[in-house]
Amino acid sequence: MAFSEIIGQENAIKILQRALRHQRVPQAYLFAGDDGVGKKLTALTLAKALNCKELQDDACERCGSCHKINIASHPDVRLIEPDGQFIKIDQIRDMQKDAGLKPFEGRRKVYIIDQADTMRAEAANALLKTLEEPTADCVIILVTANVYALLPTVLSRCQFVRFTALGVDKLAELLQKRLRLMPERARLIASLSEGCPGRALGMDADSLLKQRDEMERLLQAISGGLQDVRVIFTQVERLTDTKDDKKDAIHDFLDLLLVWYRDMLLLHEGGDPRLVANSDAIPRLKPLADALTAAQLRRLFETVYQTKQDILRNANLQLALEVMLISLTEVYNDRNRWREVSANRQSV
Numbered sequence: 001m002a003f004s005e006i007i008g009q010e011n012a013i014k015i016l017q018r019a020l021r022h023q024r025v026p027q028a029y030l031f032a033g034d035d036g037v038g039k040k041l042t043a044l045t046l047a048k049a050l051n052c053k054e055l056q057d058d059a060c061e062r063c064g065s066c067h068k069i070n071i072a073s074h075p076d077v078r079l080i081e082p083d084g085q086f087i088k089i090d091q092i093r094d095m096q097k098d099a100g101l102k103p104f105e106g107r108r109k110v111y112i113i114d115q116a117d118t119m120r121a122e123a124a125n126a127l128l129k130t131l132e133e134p135t136a137d138c139v140i141i142l143v144t145a146n147v148y149a150l151l152p153t154v155l156s157r158c159q160f161v162r163f164t165a166l167g168v169d170k171l172a173e174l175l176q177k178r179l180r181l182m183p184e185r186a187r188l189i190a191s192l193s194e195g196c197p198g199r200a201l202g203m204d205a206d207s208l209l210k211q212r213d214e215m216e217r218l219l220q221a222i223s224g225g226l227q228d229v230r231v232i233f234t235q236v237e238r239l240t241d242t243k244d245d246k247k248d249a250i251h252d253f254l255d256l257l258l259v260w261y262r263d264m265l266l267l268h269e270g271g272d273p274r275l276v277a278n279s280d281a282i283p284r285l286k287p288l289a290d291a292l293t294a295a296q297l298r299r300l301f302e303t304v305y306q307t308k309q310d311i312l313r314n315a316n317l318q319l320a321l322e323v324m325l326i327s328l329t330e331v332y333n334d335r336n337r338w339r340e341v342s343a344n345r346q347s348v
């Protein structure tokens, strides 16, 4: 992908292209920003531009060099990724050995260290040596979503380039254009991916909507004043029983639920309907939101939010979900009880 095709990182790309045009590309870059914003993609494009046979400040995507980098077979461009959980010292040592050699066929050797924050101390210290004694032929690009986990001595030797999330509006617009998605679907996906194109492109609109239908059915069941708790246990069993990646499926479900309650709060408080992620569902959301108080809506939202945090901290999945659904049911029950009381009063 050429620089011109990368979505939403105009600032970062401007910095890189200026350096390319003036032939002042530093020995080391640090690309920082959330997962899925396009850091690795931009790093690969920079590697192509540094070695492109036709262009000086971009990847032509036609020449032999660009092609080889695209299929990961260019001898002078290496992607270093965690081997298991960490980037190990041997991987950095291999890189150092290679960096001492002249480029094999390109102009510059490029090393992209993805998830650089997973380097253990000894690997980071080894890298530091390379950064302290740079060779003119090589460029090292550290890529991370977690700058604060890197050694300050490493940070200070890299030129910092910040990558930012695109924002829901802009991403939704782009998804509509590029993927020809319907506006409301584009908006839902943009919201769920928190404005990160990489994440958005990995989502499937149809299966998301199917999941949302299921979530609505479950909410209907628990909001009607649940008589039988077994409904909850059956539902939890279904959620934790997905075959491929249990944890991912549950995170998707919790994100959908969070955005759903967020939308209800927004509508309840008279916020701008254009900010509603589930914009196609506004006619259903609005009466649901009006039937609850702001405090109750906040409790619903916070309950889901807390559950997500607990699961990130490795709480037991099944237990966390059961507790969450019971807590949500309690909020609805409070409301139902209050309604009965006020209905009785009126009839007296």
Ligand SMILES: [Zn+2]
Residues within 6 Å of the ligand: 051, 052, 053, 054, 055, 059, 060, 061, 062, 063, 064, 065, 066, 067
């Ligand atoms: Zn090229």
